[in-house]
Amino acid sequence: MSNYHIKHLEEYFQVYRKSVRNPEAFWEEIAEEHFVWRKRWDNVLSWDFKKPEIKWFEGAKLNITENCLDRHLPTRGSKTAIIFEPNNPKEEAVHITYRQLHERVCRMANVLLDHGVKKGDRVCIYLPMIPELAVALLACARIGAIHSVVFAGFSSNALSTRINDSDCKMVITSDGSFRGTKAIDLKGIVDKALEDCPGVKNVLVVKRTGTEIHMEKGRDKWLKPLLEDAYADCVAEIMDAEDPLFILYTSGSTGTPKGMVHTTAGYMVYTAYTFKNVFQYTENDIYWCTADIGWITGHSYIVYGPLANGATTVMFEGVPSYPDFGRFWDVVQKHKVTQFYTAPTAIRALAKENLDYVEKYDLSSLKVLGSVGEPINEEAWHWYNNNVGKKNSPIVDTWWQTETGGIMITPIPYVTPTAPTYATLPFIGIQPALMDENANEIKGNQVEGRLCIKFPWPAIARTIWGNHDRYRDTYFSAYEDKYFTGDGALRDAVGYYRITGRVDDVIIVSGHNLGTAPIEDSINEHPAVAESAIVGFTHDVKGNALYGFVILKETGESRDRENLRKEINQQITEHIGPIAKLDKIQFVSGLPKTRSGKIMRRILRKIASNDTSNLGDTSTLLNPEVVQEIMDNAL
Numbered sequence: 001m002s003n004y005h006i007k008h009l010e011e012y013f014q015v016y017r018k019s020v021r022n023p024e025a026f027w028e029e030i031a032e033e034h035f036v037w038r039k040r041w042d043n044v045l046s047w048d049f050k051k052p053e054i055k056w057f058e059g060a061k062l063n064i065t066e067n068c069l070d071r072h073l074p075t076r077g078s079k080t081a082i083i084f085e086p087n088n089p090k091e092e093a094v095h096i097t098y099r100q101l102h103e104r105v106c107r108m109a110n111v112l113l114d115h116g117v118k119k120g121d122r123v124c125i126y127l128p129m130i131p132e133l134a135v136a137l138l139a140c141a142r143i144g145a146i147h148s149v150v151f152a153g154f155s156s157n158a159l160s161t162r163i164n165d166s167d168c169k170m171v172i173t174s175d176g177s178f179r180g181t182k183a184i185d186l187k188g189i190v191d192k193a194l195e196d197c198p199g200v201k202n203v204l205v206v207k208r209t210g211t212e213i214h215m216e217k218g219r220d221k222w223l224k225p226l227l228e229d230a231y232a233d234c235v236a237e238i239m240d241a242e243d244p245l246f247i248l249y250t251s252g253s254t255g256t257p258k259g260m261v262h263t264t265a266g267y268m269v270y271t272a273y274t275f276k277n278v279f280q281y282t283e284n285d286i287y288w289c290t291a292d293i294g295w296i297t298g299h300s301y302i303v304y305g306p307l308a309n310g311a312t313t314v315m316f317e318g319v320p321s322y323p324d325f326g327r328f329w330d331v332v333q334k335h336k337v338t339q340f341y342t343a344p345t346a347i348r349a350l351a352k353e354n355l356d357y358v359e360k361y362d363l364s365s366l367k368v369l370g371s372v373g374e375p376i377n378e379e380a381w382h383w384y385n386n387n388v389g390k391k392n393s394p395i396v397d398t399w400w401q402t403e404t405g406g407i408m409i410t411p412i413p414y415v416t417p418t419a420p421t422y423a424t425l426p427f428i429g430i431q432p433a434l435m436d437e438n439a440n441e442i443k444g445n446q447v448e449g450r451l452c453i454k455f456p457w458p459a460i461a462r463t464i465w466g467n468h469d470r471y472r473d474t475y476f477s478a479y480e481d482k483y484f485t486g487d488g489a490l491r492d493a494v495g496y497y498r499i500t501g502r503v504d505d506v507i508i509v510s511g512h513n514l515g516t517a518p519i520e521d522s523i524n525e526h527p528a529v530a531e532s533a534i535v536g537f538t539h540d541v542k543g544n545a546l547y548g549f550v551i552l553k554e555t556g557e558s559r560d561r562e563n564l565r566k567e568i569n570q571q572i573t574e575h576i577g578p579i580a581k582l583d584k585i586q587f588v589s590g591l592p593k594t595r596s597g598k599i600m601r602r603i604l605r606k607i608a609s610n611d612t613s614n615l616g617d618t619s620t621l622l623n624p625e626v627v628q629e630i631m632d633n634a635l
């Protein structure tokens with residue numbers, strides 16, 4: 001029996017039991033047999049959820065790029081590591097072998113070194129889905145710099161906040177990006193962001209769209225000539241197991257985005273091991289995850305997990321609707337994709353289109369379908385299963401988070417019987433708990449509660465950059481000795497988990513985590529706005545959409561409402577990015593508040609969802625009269 005590759009349900013239960021009875025022995029064996037280390041660890045695990053402090057493989061020395069690249073060279077040097085599928089289907093796909101990728105990473109690593117980037121320095125990466133993005137992550141890891149990728153759909157304001165929060169000294173970007181028929185001026189966004197980022201000394205620019213851009217003298221350089229001049233080999237920096245590998249920002253329910261810090265060894269072991277099993281990856285597979293590397297899914301399951309297994313991973317630059325709604329299936333057919341991993345929101349959007357878009361392609365290469373980022377509703381699950389998988393490819397509904405680093409609750413395909421809307425069973429080593437209102441664990445089945453994890457797993461984020469107190473308060477203070485996920489879940493009669501959604505003020509829109517507070521702050525900065533509150537409501541493609549309740553200042557009262565709506569959304573686009581735009585904006589004279597001044601979002605949520613049958617007792621509100629007014633004018 002190989003603990004590394006689980007093939008039967010019996011085996012899953014056996015390995016699971018082993019992994020929770022003696023986690024140290026279990027993970028030690030996985031780490032020992034499947035990775036290369038410069039020095040072995042002194043201690044497998046030490047942890048304290050009170051401090052909180054978690055250390056895996058302490059004392060070990062390694063470089064993750066030696067595991068993702070160098071060790072494959074003797075056996076897989078000419079194997080394709082990355083298939084780059086460009087936005088425009090007429091542009092040829094590019095196959096990058098492990099040897100070529102190794103060389104490209106080394107060259108870029110040398111360019112970073114030449115520009116004074118050292119171990120521990122932070123480098124911000126703001127790039128579209130082109131090979132240089134993966135190369136940039138690995139180049140940072142090669143020299144021990146900490147990468148902080150910012151999704152290239154974020155605005156200049158969101159970018160500068162993230163650059164400053166972690167004091168990045170360099171930005172790697174491109175002239176522009178292609179998305180469908182559009183070319184986006186990325187460098188312009190970076191230029192604007194850097195007006196507020198005095199710490200950034202160098203900007204390296206990849207040429208992609210060929211658009212005319214401003215190059216700031218002494219700061220900005222084209223990357224290509226530097227890469228050509230750079231030496232093609234670069235000695236890997238030897239890292240401690242617990243040295244930070246990257247920072248990735250995620251929204252919180254309040255305040256600034258949280259820079260989740262992931263460290264080296266545990267993250268590597270866990271993403272590689274989950275990748276192998278959750279996708280039942282075998283040597284000649286062609287794996288495609290449609291996420292952007294700007295999100296955790298791309299970090300763990302486009303770059304690190306697949307490459308650590310010597311896999312071929314597809315990077316797609318475009319969008320599912322260009323040149324038409326058959327693009328995903330065209331790419332699956334063209335590259336004979338075996339595992340396909342996407343988000344429910346994409347499935348729902350494609351399910352609305354004509355079936356011909358799917359049926360005209362040969363999808364027989366597919367073996368495993370994945371879903372991530374938000375709950376997948378029953379209808380979307382069946383559409384995916386019937387039309388894409390032809391009922392032959394199990395769907396893995398994978399639940400996890402930026403903070404967890406890797407997949408946590410999931411079926412293992414061909415092992416765990418799947419069921420629509422269920423993420424099914426905890427992955428190996430994961431010990432979930434459901435908690436009630438009194439902070440007691442709810443045992444047994446057919447129960448529902450708040451989802452916590454009782455024991456550390458190797459890829460858990462270790463802190464929030466620059467704010468360890470916030471890390472403790474957000475994740476470890478609600479329930480003693482447990483990591484709190486922020487999600488609700490139910491456990492059915494057979495022990496399967498279904499994630500029921502966020503229980504805090506984070507709203508998942510099209511699979512993107514959005515905190516209400518930063519959006520409200522952005523709206524409130526509009527000169528005509530006095531106050532606002534955002535809630536989510538069900539949307540048939542995006543899962544959730546945003547509904548804003550806005551109180552105008554006296555000066556705003558005379559303004560045209562439609563124009564104001566446009567301006568508010570424009571403001572959100574500039575402050576955060578287009579993903580945070582509101583679908584509905586209702587102008588109100590007041591917001592329902594408790595006597596202590598807290599907005600009663602529960603009531604607003606019900607109104608936004610057009611479900612006002614049971615609003616509960618509103619008489620104790622500070623201003624019960626506004627509820628009727630808001631209901632009468634609901635959109």
Ligand code: PRX
Nearest residue numbers: 372373374375397398399400401402499513
């Ligand atoms: O609410 C859960 C939802 O997405 C949140 C995490 O978002 P993020 O950190 O951006 O990471 C997304 C990709 C891993 C979770 O707290 N979520 C993620 N996957 C699922 C899900 N909800 C239901 N089912 C899932 N499979």
